[in-house]
Amino acid sequence: MLLAGGQGSRLYALTNTIAKPAVPFGAKYRIIDFTLSNCVNSGIDTVGVLTQYQPLILNEYIGNGQPWDLDRNFGGVHVLSPYQKKAKSAWYEGTANAIYQNLNFIKMYNPEYILILSGDHIYKMDYAKMLKAHVDNGADCTIAAINVPIKEASRFGILNTDKNGLIYEFEEKPKQPKSTLASMGVYMFTAEKLYKYLEEDENDPDSSKDFGKNILPNMLRSGEKMYAYLFEGYWKDVGTINSLWEANMDLLGNNPAFDVADPTWKIHSRNPLAPPEYLGEKAVIQNSMVALGCEIYGHVENSVLSINAIVEEGAVVKDSVIMSGTIIKKGAVIEYSIIDESVIVEENAKVGINKANAKGITVLGRGVTIGKGAIVADGAVIDKNIEGVED
Amino acid sequence: MSAVGVIFSNIHDRNVPELSRLRTMGSIPYGGRYRLIDFALSNLVNSGVTTVGIITKNNYQSLLDHLGSGKDWDLARKSGGLVLLPPFGVDNNEGLYKTRLEALKGITGFLNRRTEDYVILCDCDGVYRMDLSKVIDFHEDKKADITFICHTEEIENASEYTTVTTDETGRITEIQIKSNLRGEHRYFSNIMIIGRQFLLKLIQDAIARNQSSFREDIVMKNLDTYRVYAYDFNGYFATIDSLRSYFKHNMELLSKPIRDELFGMRDIYTKVRDSAPTVYGEHCEVRNSLVSDGCEVEGIVENSILFRGVKIGKGTIVRNSILMQDTIIGENADLNCVISDKNVIIGSRRILCGCDLQPYFLSKGTII
Numbered sequence: 001m002l003l004a005g006g007q008g009s010r011l012y013a014l015t016n017t018i019a020k021p022a023v024p025f026g027a028k029y030r031i032i033d034f035t036l037s038n039c040v041n042s043g044i045d046t047v048g049v050l051t052q053y054q055p056l057i058l059n060e061y062i063g064n065g066q067p068w069d070l071d072r073n074f075g076g077v078h079v080l081s082p083y084q085k086k087a088k089s090a091w092y093e094g095t096a097n098a099i100y101q102n103l104n105f106i107k108m109y110n111p112e113y114i115l116i117l118s119g120d121h122i123y124k125m126d127y128a129k130m131l132k133a134h135v136d137n138g139a140d141c142t143i144a145a146i147n148v149p150i151k152e153a154s155r156f157g158i159l160n161t162d163k164n165g166l167i168y169e170f171e172e173k174p175k176q177p178k179s180t181l182a183s184m185g186v187y188m189f190t191a192e193k194l195y196k197y198l199e200e201d202e203n204d205p206d207s208s209k210d211f212g213k214n215i216l217p218n219m220l221r222s223g224e225k226m227y228a229y230l231f232e233g234y235w236k237d238v239g240t241i242n243s244l245w246e247a248n249m250d251l252l253g254n255n256p257a258f259d260v261a262d263p264t265w266k267i268h269s270r271n272p273l274a275p276p277e278y279l280g281e282k283a284v285i286q287n288s289m290v291a292l293g294c295e296i297y298g299h300v301e302n303s304v305l306s307i308n309a310i311v312e313e314g315a316v317v318k319d320s321v322i323m324s325g326t327i328i329k330k331g332a333v334i335e336y337s338i339i340d341e342s343v344i345v346e347e348n349a350k351v352g353i354n355k356a357n358a359k360g361i362t363v364l365g366r367g368v369t370i371g372k373g374a375i376v377a378d379g380a381v382i383d384k385n386i387e388g389v390e391d
Numbered sequence: 392m393s394a395v396g397v398i399f400s401n402i403h404d405r406n407v408p409e410l411s412r413l414r415t416m417g418s419i420p421y422g423g424r425y426r427l428i429d430f431a432l433s434n435l436v437n438s439g440v441t442t443v444g445i446i447t448k449n450n451y452q453s454l455l456d457h458l459g460s461g462k463d464w465d466l467a468r469k470s471g472g473l474v475l476l477p478p479f480g481v482d483n484n485e486g487l488y489k490t491r492l493e494a495l496k497g498i499t500g501f502l503n504r505r506t507e508d509y510v511i512l513c514d515c516d517g518v519y520r521m522d523l524s525k526v527i528d529f530h531e532d533k534k535a536d537i538t539f540i541c542h543t544e545e546i547e548n549a550s551e552y553t554t555v556t557t558d559e560t561g562r563i564t565e566i567q568i569k570s571n572l573r574g575e576h577r578y579f580s581n582i583m584i585i586g587r588q589f590l591l592k593l594i595q596d597a598i599a600r601n602q603s604s605f606r607e608d609i610v611m612k613n614l615d616t617y618r619v620y621a622y623d624f625n626g627y628f629a630t631i632d633s634l635r636s637y638f639k640h641n642m643e644l645l646s647k648p649i650r651d652e653l654f655g656m657r658d659i660y661t662k663v664r665d666s667a668p669t670v671y672g673e674h675c676e677v678r679n680s681l682v683s684d685g686c687e688v689e690g691i692v693e694n695s696i697l698f699r700g701v702k703i704g705k706g707t708i709v710r711n712s713i714l715m716q717d718t719i720i721g722e723n724a725d726l727n728c729v730i731s732d733k734n735v736i737i738g739s740r741r742i743l744c745g746c747d748l749q750p751y752f753l754s755k756g757t758i759i
Contacts, residue, residue, distance in 0.1 A: 027668035028684070066462070067665075254672065261667035261685065271663035275654040276423030276683040276696070278645075285677055291668040292424070292684050293657070304668075308657075 001106070002035055003095055004119035005052030010240045013365030013383040014340055019051060020239065021119030022058040024323045024341065026251050026260055027291035027306050030061060031238060032119045033269040036068045036077070039117075041265055042127035046075030046109050049119070050098045052082060052091060067270040080105060094209030100198045106191075114194050116211065118185040122247045122258065123235040124265045130188055130229045140193040140224040141216070143167070144186035146231050156182035157212050159228045167226040170217055181228055184235055187211060193224060234258045241361050241381075245338055248304045248321045252287050272307040272324075282313060291324070298328070306341075315345075319355045332370075336378065337362040346372040346388055353378045394509040394527060395471075395502075395587065396435040396443035399494060400428060400454055402581075403516045406550050406632045409752050410732065417445075417515035418453040419631070420715050420733070422644050422653075423683040423696050426457050427515045427631065429661045432464050435511060437658050438523035442471030444501050446494050448478060448487060457662050464660045476501055492605040495594050502591055510590050514581040518629040518640060520653050523584075526622050530584045535620040537589075537610065539563065540582040542628040546572045550632040553579040553606065555621050563619040566611045577621070580628060627652050638730060638750045641696055641713050645679055666699050674705065690720075704739065711747065729753065 008020025015023065021032035032049075039047050047070060051058055058079075065077030080102050082091050092098035099106075099116065106114060113134065115127055125144070134142040145159050153174070159181045160169040171177065197215050201207050207214045220226055234257055238244040250257035260267050274293025279285060284299040293308035298315035306324035311317055315328045316335075323341040328334060331348040336355040340363075345351060349370045352362035360379030370376060371388025400417035410419045417428030428445075435443050443466060447454060460466075461473025478487050479497040488494040495502075502510065509530070511523055521540075530538040541555055554576050556565040566579070585593075593609055602608035610619060627649050629640035643649050653659060666685030671677065676691045685700040690707035697703075698715045704722035712729040720726070721739030728745035732755040737743065741759050745751030753759070 252670070256670075261670070261687075266665050267667070268665050271665065273657055273660060273663075275650065275657075275659070276681040277669065278647075278650065279677040279680050279682065281679045283678060285671045285675065287673045288671045289668045290671065290682075 001099055001102070001114060002032070002039075002047055002049045002117045002119050003098060004032060004049050004058060005055075005092055005098060006120065007053045008120065008239060011244065012241065012381045013363050014241075014244075014338065015054070016365055016383055017054055017057075018366070019054050019058045019119075021049075022061055023238075023244070024306055025122065025238065025244070026248060027289045027304050028272060029260070029267060029269045031122065032058070032061070033068075033267055034122050034124070035117050035119055036062075036070070037266065037268045038123070038125050038127060040068050040070065040268060042125075042131075044115065044127060045070065045072055046111075047077045048080045048102060048105055049077060050080045050092065050102065052098070055079070055081060061270055063270070068268045075109065078105065094214075095211045096198060096201050096207075096215050097209035099194075100202050100209075103195065103198065111191050114189045114191050116187040116189065120239055121184065121235060121237055123184075123231075124233065124258075124262070124267075125186070125231055125235075127186075127188075130186070130231075133227070133229050134188045134190075137165070137227045138225060139188075139227045140190050141219055141226045142188040142229050143216070143226065144184040144188075144231050145181045145228040146184055146235050147180050148182045150177065150180050153177035153180050153182065159183055161228045165228045165230070167220065167228055170212075170220060172212060181230070183212070184231060185212075185237075186231075187216070188229075193219070241338060241363055245321060245361050248338075249302070249319075251289055251304060252302065274307055280313065293324075298330075320352070335362075337364065339364045340366040340368075342367045344369045346370060346374070348373045349375070349388075351376040393507040394438075394440055394511050394523070394584070395505045395507040396431075396440045396511045396513070397476075397498070397502075398428060398431050398435075398443060398445050399491065399512070399514050400445055400451065401448035402491065402494075402514050403632065404448075406516065407634055407637055409634050409730075409754065410637065411450075413450060413755060414453040415447065415449075415451050415515070416631075418451075418457050419515075419637075420698060421518065421631075421637075422641060423681045423698055425659065425661045427518070428454065428457070429659055430518050430520070431513045431515055432466070433659045434519070434521050434523060435513070436464050436466065436660065438511075438521075440511065440523070441466070441468060442474065442505065442507070444474045444476045444498060446476045446498060448494075451477070459662065463662050474501060490603050490605070492594070492597055492603055492609070495590070495605065496598060499591060499594055502587060502594075505587060507587055510585050510587050512583050512585065516631050517580055517582065518631065518653070519580075519624070519627060520656075520659065521582075521624055521626060523582075526584055529622050530620070533561065533620045534618060535562075535584075536586065536617040537619045538584040538622050539579045539619065540584075540624050541577050541621045542580045542624050542630075543575060543577040544628065544630075545575050546578070552576065553581075555579055557621045561620050561622070563614060563621050566606070566614070568606070577623070579621075580624065580630070634730070634750065634752060635748060638713065638728075638747065642694070642711070642747075644681060644696065645694060664699065672705070675703075690722075698733075707739075713750075731757070735759075 004021040008015040064071045070077035158171045236247045277294040280297035290305045291307045297313040298311040310327045312330045316333045320337045326343040329347045332345045335352040337352040358378035363381040365383035369385045373389040400415045404411040466473040669686040672689035675688045682697045683699045687702045689705045690703045693710045695712045700717040702719045706723040716733045718731045718735045720737045725742045731753040736758045
């Protein structure tokens with residue numbers, strides 16, 4: 001069950017009209033591709049995707065699930081939106097409530113185990129191994145966890161375990177973390193236990209109906225066997241502008257921190273219908289990732305360019321993420337920025353400044369136009385057109 | 392109007408033996424991520440055709456792999472869609488046709504079961520983007536029995552061309568089959584429109600008379616009886632009839648106007664595959680080149696076309712070359728005017744050079 005309903009408000013302009021899991025990532029992907037690919041590559045063939053906030057693009061993207069081989073006669077991928085019920089109709093109120101409202105969907109398939117996932121993480125993980133650990137431990141709930149630097153531990157939900165991985169304490173964003181084992185928001189439940197605790201939580205009027213805040217602590221208090229499953233590898237929550245930018249940059253280089261070209265763990269996605277990218281006579285391209293359909297005539301450095309992006313002659317793109325269909329016109333300079341889909345940056349406009357001196361990442365939202373010669377300050381978040389400067 | 396498409400996937404195999412030794416004409420890789428059949432199929436689909444029969448003969452494994460269910464062309468349909476028509480043998484006929492007419496005899500069952508008014512017959516040797524519904528309008532306007540789509544172009548190849556002469560109304564008065572043509576000619580592009588019932592009748596007559604060639608026995612001998620018209624297509628049309636023309640026309644895709652005409656609308660469909668986006672290294676230089684997905688470029692690439700999954704090592708220079716899927720080149724190699732088929736491996740410090748009239752060809756799986 002893939003939770004994809006969050007607004008992703010910390011991505012600001014990037015999620016004005018699109019759910020966070022549908023935000024483009026890594027030139028040709030969307031964030032949800034990684035979790036869906038993990039499911040398929042782990043042998044999970046029935047996936048419910050819970051949507052609520054701005055689901056149109058996400059729904060269209062998932063479609064019948066064919067790109068992930070999830071168009072199945074039995075199972076497959078299903079988009080689950082809140083729906084009207086006889087007694088009480090409601091939006092999803094929290095992560096636990098979202099699953100609770102779809103218990104009928106889950107029970108149609110009569111699973112033994114249920115995996116709860118977030119649609120906003122970039123990682124490659126074999127859930128089958130996690131399931132095996134869950135079964136071997138005879139666990140009621142297994143939580144995937146990753147070691148984080150002690151300095152950052154207070155940003156996460158921290159799991160305190162014994163040497164066998166049995167959890168004895170949760171700490172949500174502790175000021176003085178006792179361990180560096182952070183929850184990844186990936187939970188494996190034995191089905192009967194999940195049903196039981198979801199029912200109880202639903203009947204608790206004081207609950208905020210959240211896995212991290214309610215379900216998991218309740219289970220621990222009741223003495224259920226809960227294990228941490230240590231995940232070693234790349235994992236990134238791309239819920240903020242900075243982490244989204246960093247995760248994109250992690251794809252670059254000779255030995256990228258995160259390798260999307262790994263033949264043993266394919267990242268499946270809806271593939272673009274576009275000709276090969278074209279690099280012009282005067283194009284300069286260094287340390288970058290470029291998707292099909294792009295046309296590059298200018299200078300591109302340390303950047304990730306999505307499908308059908310155009311960089312005209314004399315334009316410069318540095319340390320930036322450019323999403324699909326965006327046009328950077330002659331003489332425009334883009335530095336240390338994330339530019340959403342279908343943006344037009346007119347001639348000689350300047351967006352952001354040199355990464356070393358910038359206050360922050362500049363963000364241009366979907367479909368905006370930056371006028372001729374306009375200057376967009378470093379760290380600005382723009383979701384409206386900006387007029388050009390008369391010369 | 393309604394039309395069914397029929398594509399001959401094998402018919403010009405002998406023109407480009409280097410590339411079609413192990414595959415059909417239709418499955419020859421083209422333009423970085425396409426196969427030649429993509430152009431015929433996409434044009435049919437974009438013109439509103441929803442049923443396409445593909446006539447195959449031999450070595451069509453790569454074609455089947457490429458086509459799959461036809462989903463990528465929106466041809467995975469409950470009614471119609473993509474229909475594969477492998478060789479069909481009756482009695483002493485072994486099933487392997489030798490001529491276009493014999494191939495058509497083998498698909499009369501398919502044509503009989505259809506309900507469309509017209510049949511669009513096309514080969515896989517053309518690279519073009521054409522609205523065929525306009526040709527059908529022309530066909531109806533002229534009350535034609537057969538419409539040949541023709542193209543006028545400078546010809547410099549040695550293979551066989553069908554040239555046409557028409558009267559002032561566009562009706563074809565003379566057809567000639569010529570080899571070794573030079574200069575500008577108006578020639579038949581191997582795409583034609585014909586009434587379905589009329590085609591079935593022609594096939595039946597031909598069987599009765601034991602005729603074997605559609606063009607010679609049926610069309611050329613009956614220009615007075617049948618109304619055969621020429622529709623002139625004025626857009627970009629590349630005929631692939633030799634390795635030289637394959638090289639030349641591929642290189643034409645580096646020109647923006649031609650690329651825009653073919654691909655500007657993003658409606659030439661092809662099989663999609665989960666390749667990662669292309670990664671350009673710290674010291675690479677890439678100029679005037681088309682690069683498909685899944686490539687890793689560390690060296691210098693100029694005036695070239697790289698298919699999916701090509702890897703070019705540090706210090707390697709690739710100029711005026713076409714490198715097909717999964718070609719891997721080591722470091723400090725130097726290539727000029729090379730065509731490498733799929734899965735070629737070229738070691739470090741190799742120097743390979745052809746010329747534009749005779750590109751140096753490396754067949755599938757070659758290791759140097």
